[in-house]
Amino acid sequence: xxxxxxxxxxxxxxxxxxxxxxxxxxxxxxxxxxxxxxxxxxxxxxxxxxxxxxxxxxxxxxxxxxxxxxxxxxxxxxxxxxxxxxxxxxxxxxxxxxxxxxxxxxxxxxxxxxxxxxxxxxxxxxxxxxxxxxxxxxxxxxxxxxxxxxxxxxxxxxxxxxxxxxxxxxxxxxxxxxxxxxxxxxxxxxxxxxxxxxxxxxxxxxxxxxxxxxxxxxxxxxxxxxxxxxxxxxxxxxxxxxxxxxxxxxxxxxxxxxxxxxxxxxxxxxxxxxxxxxxxxxxxxxxxxxxxxxxxxxxxxxxxx
Numbered sequence: 001x002x003x004x005x006x007x008x009x010x011x012x013x014x015x016x017x018x019x020x021x022x023x024x025x026x027x028x029x030x031x032x033x034x035x036x037x038x039x040x041x042x043x044x045x046x047x048x049x050x051x052x053x054x055x056x057x058x059x060x061x062x063x064x065x066x067x068x069x070x071x072x073x074x075x076x077x078x079x080x081x082x083x084x085x086x087x088x089x090x091x092x093x094x095x096x097x098x099x100x101x102x103x104x105x106x107x108x109x110x111x112x113x114x115x116x117x118x119x120x121x122x123x124x125x126x127x128x129x130x131x132x133x134x135x136x137x138x139x140x141x142x143x144x145x146x147x148x149x150x151x152x153x154x155x156x157x158x159x160x161x162x163x164x165x166x167x168x169x170x171x172x173x174x175x176x177x178x179x180x181x182x183x184x185x186x187x188x189x190x191x192x193x194x195x196x197x198x199x200x201x202x203x204x205x206x207x208x209x210x211x212x213x214x215x216x217x218x219x220x221x222x223x224x225x226x227x228x229x230x231x232x233x234x235x236x237x238x239x240x241x242x243x244x245x246x247x248x249x250x251x252x253x254x255x256x257x258x259x260x261x262x263x264x265x266x267x268x269x270x271x272x273x274x275x276x277x278x279x280x281x282x283x284x285x286x287x288x289x290x291x292x293x294x295x296x297x298x299x300x301x302x303x304x305x
Contacts, residue, residue: 061193128181130155155189212273
């Protein structure tokens with residue numbers, strides 16, 4: 001080990017001390033779970049975090065995989081405003097992919113790292129209580145016309161029960177939760193994974209919500225990766241959303257992070273989960289690799305550290 005390696009370890013030390021026994025909720029996008037190398041890097045990062053005492057809950061969706069299977073079955077998926085219209089056949093695809101293929105693949109990668117991971121969905125023990133989304137008026141982005149859309153078996157969260165997750169954490173297990181929910185009548189719903197992760201993080205009073213996606217974070221100039229904003233307040237996010245500076249798929253993700261920190265999560269992050277070991281860089285270096293969202297007071301405390 002040379003001096004540079006020691007310097008990296010020393011830089012990480014205060015973060016390791018600060019994060020010990022903290023609770024993090026990490027949301028992993030389907031684009032990461034389908035990439036064997038990215039998934040292996042994530043499992044390694046998660047293992048290091050777990051072995052130094054961080055309590056972790058992983059939440060995942062699987063949109064790309066669901067789309068791929070739907071097309072193999074001869075059905076072109078319908079996506080409206082970033083939400084998958086989930087008819088009867090699409091729901092079966094979602095259940096197979098989310099609670100089956102992706103969940104099992106993640107468990108396998110985590111087990112290779114010596115972790116005791118437990119595969120769940122939001123249906124287990126009523127973790128995610130949901131209601132079917134009502135028909136909604138949406139505007140066509142091309143024609144500007146408004147039409148009524150039935151999203152089918154898409155759910156909106158009514159409540160989250162984290163007692164099972166807390167019990168598993170207390171016993172040293174790592175819950176891996178797919179983004180399905182249900183109701184007391186036994187109906188199953190497809191729910192946005194970012195939303196599930198945020199609501200779980202709020203309910204658990206997590207120290208961090210971390211959203212791993214295929215974007216480097218919030219960029220001042222979407223065309224320039226070097227313009228990444230390393231930290232930003234929730235109030236500033238509101239301003240950027242109103243001005244249209246934040247666009248496209250980043251809009252709902254930033255809104256989710258803002259909701260989380262205003263709901264009591266200390267800090268929320270978004271970063272490129274396909275970049276090798278981006279999670280460790282974000283957590284254990286001052287520069288980080290993504291964007292951290294905080295309340296204004298929390299941001300000031302961070303800057304003073």
